[in-house]
Amino acid sequence: MDILVCVTQVPDLEGPFRVRDDGRGYEEAGLVFRMNAYDECALEEALRTKERFGTARVTALSVGPGRVEQAIRRALEFGADHGVHIAVQDDLRLDALSTASLIASFAAERSFDLILCGVMSEDTQRGQTGPMLAALLGLPCATMVVSLVVSDDASRVVVERELEGRRRHVVEMHLPAVVTIQSGINRPRYPSLSNKLRAKRQELEIVRIQEAESLPACEILVRASLPEAKGTGVFIEGEIEEQAEQLARIIRHRALLL
């Protein structure tokens, strides 16, 4: 069976963000990028499924500028067999429909049995690309999946979608299908040394997109900005011991201690 895993890069979210001078999103210079954590889980799920079906093949794909090749090679390090880079020019902001359209054009010419994506990307958190991709390909889709089991004859998949309060919705789909993966479904493996070596050398399939401006879009960005500072909280400053003493005083005042 052929499995496609769509991966994206996200910046490290722990630092401050700056808005680009043209207001079109956040400034990327100086940010460190890594693979989207949800996509790591999707990739791990693909690899586990591949290990059940001896002749399965996992393709990792990413849409983006040159830097995403790092994420594709990372997927190879984890064990993906083949890497695809849908290359767009730097500095291009793609919305979910544009991204999904590019992936759909690629996937429509192959016959993947299962397409996995992370449920959302950690930065934009839209959660749209997977379901849009499914709709463009005319495939069924299940989102927020925390359990995935392909039938022995590889014709169907049974998934559990996680709802509020950890209630689960169990769905069976005919393959081919698209599934978006929620964290907690698995714990991604460590890359093996042999895969790391292979990932360094292996040639990626590169699809260059020339006219990205003519891609279908699902939104128009008016502007990005820093949110209004809504905090009225107090920052307790000082050395560790001073901070601890002051916070302890505040807490003791609330009479909640034993």
Place this chain on the structure above:
Amino acid sequence: MGVSGALGKNHLGDTDLVRQDRREADIVVVAEHHERAIATVTYEVVAFASRLARSMGGAIKVALVASPARPLAEEIARVTGHDVLAFESQEVPFYDAHLYRSVLARLCRALAPRFVVVPHTPTGLDFAPSLAVDTGASCITGVTRFTCHQEGPAFTREICNGKLSEEVRGLPGRPCIVTVMPGAENGALRVEPEAGTIRIEAVDIAPGRARTLGYIEPPIATSELRDAEVIVAGGRGIKGPEWVGALRELAGLFRRGVVACSRPLCDMGWLPFECQVGMTGQSVSPKLYIACGISGAVHHIMGMKKSELIVAITLDRNAPLCSLAHYCVIADLRLFLPALIEHLKGTGRQGGAGGPEIHTEAGAGDGQGPKQYA
């Protein structure tokens, strides 16, 4: 896909029905329900849509896909005062993406609304983006508010864990599907004097290539988190499972103190799912919520923002939780937690003489001086 369009079972006469149909629906709100009850988020989203309708001028219809539909439709019509268009499928009484997409796409073609407003929930996100592709609509998810512009409303959403805002609008000349964050509105609707009308249609849709096998209920959550006075919650800033012990020790200093966490610690298996606070976990409102190494992603904040006193301990000054918290301590947890525990026990070392004063509530003071040590 066929639709057996049995209109009827409506408490108004036919002529009223025809008049209702001809009135434009500028905004369609998609209701969410679980286990035969309307989800609270539906009313929040109706409140959002009502404000949108007032600012741009327009009528609202609420779409409901449910079987049986009548009791739910009647509640919505009564509580919101808006007209309800309900679709009942005997064969598919559960939520089903294909059913929702088919019904709502047909409804959108018939009514040509400007906006389709959907709750931003696991259910809403499951069908809204695909519905956008089906109908050629724009799609904007995770919206917290709208702003009126000359060209029409633009919607604000937060990205990068709340560190950035984007203002986004739909493409002109086509409907725009918007998913609205729970809690974006307080859901307090004005009491409507007149219930809206109800139209229920039986729907017969050829099954898609997915079917619901059932639902798995979670284990009954203990009331421990709900009843806790003090919650000590850990997030990604907790760097190893061994630090869960420090959380437990801190929680143990309080009369009714309990350990909780955001999703990542459950994903890593360091704490059981019962400890998770947030959208897919539990909602809590303790007297004191001490967030240790939690950035405050919106899914977590949803579950704890009603806490009386929120303290954030983190290395990230820009973390969204710092905007929500009453007190923030920017510190390394590995150094700070032991120090805090010692000070709460009364055995902490004294800080430097030049330590800054901070204000607690006016007139506050615990009546005790700091302990003296030899």
